[in-house]
Amino acid sequence: MTELSRIRNFSIVAHIDHGKSTLADRLIQLTGTVAERDMKEQLLDAMDIERERGITIKANTVRIEYPAQDGHTYVLNLIDTPGHVDFAYEVSRSMQAVEGSLLVVDATQGVEAQTLANVYQAIDANHEIVPVLNKIDLPASEPERVKEQIEDVIGIEAHDAVEISAKTGLGIPDVLEAIVKRLPAPAAGDPGAPLKAMLVDSKYDQYLGVIVIVRIIDGTLKKGDRIRMIKTGGTYDVDDVGVYRPAMTSVPSLGPGEIGYLNASIKQVRDTRVGDTITLEKRQCETALPGFKPSVPVVFCGLFPVDTNDFDDMRDAIEKLALNDASFSYEMETSAALGFGFRCGFLGLLHLEVIRDRLEREYDIELITTAPSVIFHVYSRDGEMTELHNPADMPDPATIDHIEEPRIKATVLVPDEYLGDVLKLCQDRRGIQMDLTYAGTRAMVVYDLPLAEVVFDFYDRLKSVTKGYASFDYQMLGYREDNLVKMQVLVNDEPVDALSIMVHRDRAEGRGRAMCEKLKELIPRHMFKIPIQAAIGGRVIARETLSAMRKDVTAKCYGGDATRKKKLLEKQKAGKKKMRQFGKVEIPQEAFINALKMDG
Numbered sequence: 001m002t003e004l005s006r007i008r009n010f011s012i013v014a015h016i017d018h019g020k021s022t023l024a025d026r027l028i029q030l031t032g033t034v035a036e037r038d039m040k041e042q043l044l045d046a047m048d049i050e051r052e053r054g055i056t057i058k059a060n061t062v063r064i065e066y067p068a069q070d071g072h073t074y075v076l077n078l079i080d081t082p083g084h085v086d087f088a089y090e091v092s093r094s095m096q097a098v099e100g101s102l103l104v105v106d107a108t109q110g111v112e113a114q115t116l117a118n119v120y121q122a123i124d125a126n127h128e129i130v131p132v133l134n135k136i137d138l139p140a141s142e143p144e145r146v147k148e149q150i151e152d153v154i155g156i157e158a159h160d161a162v163e164i165s166a167k168t169g170l171g172i173p174d175v176l177e178a179i180v181k182r183l184p185a186p187a188a189g190d191p192g193a194p195l196k197a198m199l200v201d202s203k204y205d206q207y208l209g210v211i212v213i214v215r216i217i218d219g220t221l222k223k224g225d226r227i228r229m230i231k232t233g234g235t236y237d238v239d240d241v242g243v244y245r246p247a248m249t250s251v252p253s254l255g256p257g258e259i260g261y262l263n264a265s266i267k268q269v270r271d272t273r274v275g276d277t278i279t280l281e282k283r284q285c286e287t288a289l290p291g292f293k294p295s296v297p298v299v300f301c302g303l304f305p306v307d308t309n310d311f312d313d314m315r316d317a318i319e320k321l322a323l324n325d326a327s328f329s330y331e332m333e334t335s336a337a338l339g340f341g342f343r344c345g346f347l348g349l350l351h352l353e354v355i356r357d358r359l360e361r362e363y364d365i366e367l368i369t370t371a372p373s374v375i376f377h378v379y380s381r382d383g384e385m386t387e388l389h390n391p392a393d394m395p396d397p398a399t400i401d402h403i404e405e406p407r408i409k410a411t412v413l414v415p416d417e418y419l420g421d422v423l424k425l426c427q428d429r430r431g432i433q434m435d436l437t438y439a440g441t442r443a444m445v446v447y448d449l450p451l452a453e454v455v456f457d458f459y460d461r462l463k464s465v466t467k468g469y470a471s472f473d474y475q476m477l478g479y480r481e482d483n484l485v486k487m488q489v490l491v492n493d494e495p496v497d498a499l500s501i502m503v504h505r506d507r508a509e510g511r512g513r514a515m516c517e518k519l520k521e522l523i524p525r526h527m528f529k530i531p532i533q534a535a536i537g538g539r540v541i542a543r544e545t546l547s548a549m550r551k552d553v554t555a556k557c558y559g560g561d562a563t564r565k566k567k568l569l570e571k572q573k574a575g576k577k578k579m580r581q582f583g584k585v586e587i588p589q590e591a592f593i594n595a596l597k598m599d600g
């Protein structure tokens with residue numbers, strides 16, 4: 001057990017790409033926590049998707065031993081937090097487990113939307129905060145300007161910010177000293193008291209089962225203890241207790257102030273709740289840690305196998321994924337158009353992408369993803385509210401009194417010259433401006449927006465209209481009534497349920513027209529004429545006609561060119577695999593998503 005005054009627990013908060021993972025790597029490297037030859041970039045980002053996209057999805061932790069200038073050796077526990085908005089809840093939980101934060105800001109970029117969102121969470125958790133300006137090796141870096149910006153926008157002292165380059169290693173020793181000198185030691189706990197530990201995070205290990213990250217408040221945790229999770233009520237025998245250095249290393253026990261892992265033959269991540277209190281079965285602590293909210297899915301979409309024969313494999317894969325991701329929900333869904341599949345719920349769009357990628361990659365299943373949607377609250381005339389997860393389940397409009405939709409508070413930081421485009425985009429998405437302020441040459445715009453207008457392609461559009469210079473973050477505001485209707489699409493007079501969406505009445509015609517035009521381009525011609533219509537209830541509001549095909553694809557290859565002909569036919573065949581049959585019409589997979597994209 002380490003003496004409390006020699007422990008520092010901290011996290012690193014930053015906007016995506018400002019260098020959080022690179023800094024963590026340097027801290028680990030400089031303290032010799034990992035032998036030089038084992039050093040690979042971004043040690044903490046384990047999953048492939050994380051590596052490829054350079055984003056941190058799941059929080060990780062590492063223990064570093066640092067001999068400080070004062071002659072004492074300190075134990076530094078770093079909790080790496082996810083950087084993306086979808087995982088804000090995990091960030092807020094892991095913040096509770098530490099006392100301080102390094103606020104990393106890219107000195108060439110300055111404060112961004114997620115810098116703000118994350119630092120406010122650190123402030124909420126009463127953290128001591130050390131600002132760190134990264135990337136000062138770059139000629140474009142402006143540390144002085146960014147310091148001023150941190151003071152103006154965030155409102156914390158920044159004149160003594162540590163200036164570093166996580167890439168070259170410049171200034172890293174100063175960061176270590178600042179952690180020891182400027183961050184507080186953990187509050188005193190009683191090692192003899194009944195165990196009280198916070199469940200910070202849990203993850204699944206292929207060989208070891210569920211590994212739980214804990215922060216000890218009071219008492220001592222050791223191998224052989226029988227523990228109880230207060231909220232879930234589960235009891236387990238502890239097989240191993242240890243710390244990440246960053247490799248898992250067993251220790252005899254963990255005491256107050258310490259952060260480490262426990263392994264207790266827990267079968268699934270679902271059995272653990274981030275924020276739960278862990279105590280001993282025999283000697284329980286009197287009070288649990290302050291409550292936590294379970295993370296609830298906010299974005300829903302249907303996932304269907306392209307090849308209906310893959311359904312059983314897909315069910316197995318989804319069940320496996322769900323065991324280890326408590327924030328992902330699913331239920332079976334049958335679509336007249338797409339057959340058997342699943343309606344799945346996610347924390348946000350990135351989460352959706354991650355799960356879809358994993359299904360396709362790790363389990364080799366080709367998927368059709370229907371348009372993401374949100375949960376609408378549908379109030380019937382007799383005052384009852386039902387949650388609508390899928391536009392296809394919309395009750396008879398005659399029975400509906402009104403419909404409410406979730407709204408968000410979106411914060412966008414953007415250089416001046418793109419401000420006009422951002423305002424237009426938000427306005428187009430039914431946004432209501434709440435605030436507009438300036439921080440240097442950047443504008444900070446706050447909008448009240450319907451989540452439904454954001455989940456689909458808002459972020460892509462924002463990036464494209466601002467050439468990637470805008471940053472974005474959001475939080476839920478609650479539900480509000482609006483004039484919402486369900487719009488259906490009919491192809492060859494048959495409704496395609498996977499293309500049904502909820503839209504604002506005033507926008508229905510525009511959206512309907514755009515979708516019909518898109519589908520006309522996306523659906524290949526057939527031997528017959530195909531009407532494509534958008535309708536609200538029984539009323540058609542937009543219509544296009546796809547004319548009949550005149551000649552087959554190989555017609556223009558005259559007799560001789562056999563290979564070319566074969567290639568064309570093969571291409572056509574491959575294309576077929578990705579098509580779905582709707583009545584007599586085949587619709588290509590990409591049509592389901594592309595038809596819904598809203599262009600400028």
Ligand SMILES: Nc1nc2c(ncn2[C@@H]2O[C@H](COP(=O)(O)OP(=O)(O)OP(=O)(O)O)[C@@H](O)[C@H]2O)c(=O)[nH]1
Nearest residue numbers: 017018019020021022054055056083135165166167
């Ligand atoms: N020139 C320069 N580049 C850096 C420095 N620090 C990080 N980078 C680069 O910036 C990019 C982003 O760094 P990451 O460490 O992945 O950023 P991050 O904040 O961890 O990103 P997330 O994990 O997605 O939140 C990488 O390409 C790094 O190589 C630095 O000091 N100087």
